[in-house]
Amino acid sequence: MKLNKCFKHAFNMVLHSKLRSWLTITGIVIGVAAVIAIVSIGDGMQQTLNAQLNALGGDIVTISPGFERGGGMFFMRGGGGGGGGSSAPQATTKAIVLGRSDLQALKGLPDIALIDTNIRGSVNISYLGKTGKVSVTGVDQKVWSQITTIAIKDGRMLDSADQNVIVIEGGLASSYFSQPIGINKMVTINGGSFRVVGILDDSGTAVYMPIQMAYQVIPDKTVDIYDTLVVKIKDQNQLDEVITKIQNKLMTARHVTQNKMDFSVTSRKEMQQARAATMSSMSNFLLAIAAVSLIVGSIGIANTMFTSVLEKTKEIGIMKAIGARNPDILLIFLFNAGFIGLVGGIIGIILGTMLSGFMPALMGGGLPMTRGGTIVTLNSIIMALSVSVIVGILAGLIPAYQASKLKPVDALRYE
Amino acid sequence: MMETIMELQDVWKIYRMGEVEVPALKGISVEIKKGDFVAIIGASGSGKSTMMNLIGCLDIPSRGRIYLKSQDISTLSESDLASFRGKTIGFIFQQYNLIQSMSAFENVMLPLEFLEYNDKDAANRAREILTLVGLSDKMHYRPTQLSGGQQQRVSIARSLASNPEIILADEPTGALDSVTGREVLDMLHRLWEEQGKTIIMVTHDLNLAKYAHTTIELKDGQIMRISENNEVNKK
Numbered sequence: 001m002k003l004n005k006c007f008k009h010a011f012n013m014v015l016h017s018k019l020r021s022w023l024t025i026t027g028i029v030i031g032v033a034a035v036i037a038i039v040s041i042g043d044g045m046q047q048t049l050n051a052q053l054n055a056l057g058g059d060i061v062t063i064s065p066g067f068e069r070g071g072g073m074f075f076m077r078g079g080g081g082g083g084g085g086s087s088a089p090q091a092t093t094k095a096i097v098l099g100r101s102d103l104q105a106l107k108g109l110p111d112i113a114l115i116d117t118n119i120r121g122s123v124n125i126s127y128l129g130k131t132g133k134v135s136v137t138g139v140d141q142k143v144w145s146q147i148t149t150i151a152i153k154d155g156r157m158l159d160s161a162d163q164n165v166i167v168i169e170g171g172l173a174s175s176y177f178s179q180p181i182g183i184n185k186m187v188t189i190n191g192g193s194f195r196v197v198g199i200l201d202d203s204g205t206a207v208y209m210p211i212q213m214a215y216q217v218i219p220d221k222t223v224d225i226y227d228t229l230v231v232k233i234k235d236q237n238q239l240d241e242v243i244t245k246i247q248n249k250l251m252t253a254r255h256v257t258q259n260k261m262d263f264s265v266t267s268r269k270e271m272q273q274a275r276a277a278t279m280s281s282m283s284n285f286l287l288a289i290a291a292v293s294l295i296v297g298s299i300g301i302a303n304t305m306f307t308s309v310l311e312k313t314k315e316i317g318i319m320k321a322i323g324a325r326n327p328d329i330l331l332i333f334l335f336n337a338g339f340i341g342l343v344g345g346i347i348g349i350i351l352g353t354m355l356s357g358f359m360p361a362l363m364g365g366g367l368p369m370t371r372g373g374t375i376v377t378l379n380s381i382i383m384a385l386s387v388s389v390i391v392g393i394l395a396g397l398i399p400a401y402q403a404s405k406l407k408p409v410d411a412l413r414y415e
Numbered sequence: 416m417m418e419t420i421m422e423l424q425d426v427w428k429i430y431r432m433g434e435v436e437v438p439a440l441k442g443i444s445v446e447i448k449k450g451d452f453v454a455i456i457g458a459s460g461s462g463k464s465t466m467m468n469l470i471g472c473l474d475i476p477s478r479g480r481i482y483l484k485s486q487d488i489s490t491l492s493e494s495d496l497a498s499f500r501g502k503t504i505g506f507i508f509q510q511y512n513l514i515q516s517m518s519a520f521e522n523v524m525l526p527l528e529f530l531e532y533n534d535k536d537a538a539n540r541a542r543e544i545l546t547l548v549g550l551s552d553k554m555h556y557r558p559t560q561l562s563g564g565q566q567q568r569v570s571i572a573r574s575l576a577s578n579p580e581i582i583l584a585d586e587p588t589g590a591l592d593s594v595t596g597r598e599v600l601d602m603l604h605r606l607w608e609e610q611g612k613t614i615i616m617v618t619h620d621l622n623l624a625k626y627a628h629t630t631i632e633l634k635d636g637q638i639m640r641i642s643e644n645n646e647v648n649k650k
Contacts, residue, residue, distance in 0.1 A: 001529050001531065002528070015516075315514055318512045318513075318514065320497055321471070321473060321500070321506050321512075322573065323497055323498060323501020323530055324501075324529045328529060407473075408497075409473040412473065412512070
């Protein structure tokens with residue numbers, strides 16, 4: 001029998017056992033929809049991450065004292081707690097710090113455009129009689145505005161002539177205190193008065209001030225000892241090479257070898273890549289769960305096909321009596337199973353795409369890393385469709401083979 | 416002398432029931448001539464169904480040889496046998512055995528599809544035969560919308576679709592009332608007379624045997640008698 005005729009008979013078989021076929025198709029629909037929706041979250045996360053990676057600047061490198069071997073070391077903006085002492089590794093006995101000599105060494109590298117020196121600490125802040133505790137970062141005001149990736153929302157960045165002024169993050173300005181903090185308002189930080197000259201466009205609560213003022217405000221800090229050096233490199237395509245150069249330069253300056261390196265050089269790119277890896281393993285885990293429902297769906301197809309072979313035993317006998325060859329019967333049943341998979345796949349993709357649109361709302365809008373929304377890519381559609389058809393055919397393989405091997409005389413006798 | 420279309424040589428069919436071997440046919444040897452109208456008769460359990468399955472190439476013998484148009488059927492692969500059967504033998508069953516989900520027209524088309532006729536030829540052929548059996552106005556009816564007699568006529572049309580030399584009818588009137596049964600027998604007779612088909616009819620009804628030219632009488636898996644009825648002749 002010609003292939004198109006086999007397909008026609010397979011299609012008719014689906015049409016004539018509507019309820020059972022649709023129930024089986026539903027199993028595949030659920031599996032495929034789950035896979036599509038979950039993959040779309042993963043792809044959405046990926047796109048958001050890529051966007052963030054670009055926005056953050058792939059040209060920023062952070063150098064910190066201390067080194068953690070075998071683990072990631074993250075230095076989040078505004079997240080610093082107790083200053084330099086707390087970020088030093090536990091194993092060392094002598095305080096490991098970054099100082100003026102390190103700064104001088106880096107200034108000798110032609111690949112570096114700018115270097116910002118930072119210290120960080122926790123301070124008491126009071127405004128209109130209310131107090132709180134926030135993180136403050138002392139920055140080199142001459143370069144900070146060119147290195148930071150946060151935009152200014154109101155007022156201005158720090159200037160080289162500034163003293164006793166601060167720039168604060170949006171969250172501190174708008175909602176930390178009962179009264180919002182506006183431009184030119186005075187706040188008290190560890191007893192000193194500071195004027196707010198700029199508000200940043202984000203939701204954090206950190207405070208930025210000239211580093212010379214920060215030495216006076218943050219306790220236990222020594223002048224010319226830095227918590228981090230933030231470097232902007234000239235060519236971000238050279239990032240990995242420049243990181244190596246920085247490491248080599250500092251190892252020479254600090255008289256340490258690779259094995260005893262007492263500082264870390266991290267780029268935001270690396271931080272993002274570490275986050276991406278976490279995201280990827282999370283979405284793989286979710287995908288595995290979704291795949292289980294697809295497997296259950298495929299068992300449904302196998303079950304339906306076995307029932308169908310049993311139900312159609314007599315018809316198989318008739319067909320064989322009037323000239324059907326074994327491959328004809330095999331193909332009719334395989335196409336039937338594949339067709340169930342295909343229809344299930346198509347409906348599953350439509351449902352999954354709709355579901356993925358609702359997904360952020362369903363999860364209370366709090367789905368991490370999907371500010372870019374969920375994305376259903378052509379790749380995942382092609383993948384889902386081919387998987388569902390292949391799953392259908394695989395599930396139909398044994399029943400179809402059994403059907404094709406039925407002896408006509410036995411099949412005809414079957415009631 | 417008519418040419419032999421089918422020959423059974425010392426054919427045995429033995430079924431195993433656990434440890435016990437039950438012979439259904441015991442050394443049958445018979446020749447069926449081309450263009451003959453043969454009735455195979457016998458009581459229940461005489462082995463006539465087994466013989467029909469073997470003659471119809473739906474089963475192969477435990478021992479002995481069956482030649483269909485000089486071809487030893489036990490040497491053919493399952494698929495080759497299916498194609499050979501499809502081209503050479505048309506089946507008419509007691510319970511019609513039509514595919515319920517298909518229309519009369521589609522049922523008649525089916526053997527032609529298995530034999531890979533092109534669509535146009537197959538459709539023309541199906542229409543032609545359905546007209547021949549008097550169902551030109553009911554081609555697109557499903558079996559459930561047709562009477563028993565009409566269903567049997569669809570079944571006859573299907574058996575004729577590929578223009579086979581042999582029509583094998585298993586109790587063709589068994590499910591029909593006497594009037595309709597007679598119509599069906601007349602139709603078989605016309606096929607024999609006018610189209611020169613070889614008709615092999617399996618039945619337990621001795622009254623039907625009188626339509627046949629040759630009668631093979633089976634008892635306990637053996638041929639009791641082969642008789643020719645010279646009153647039944649082609650006009």
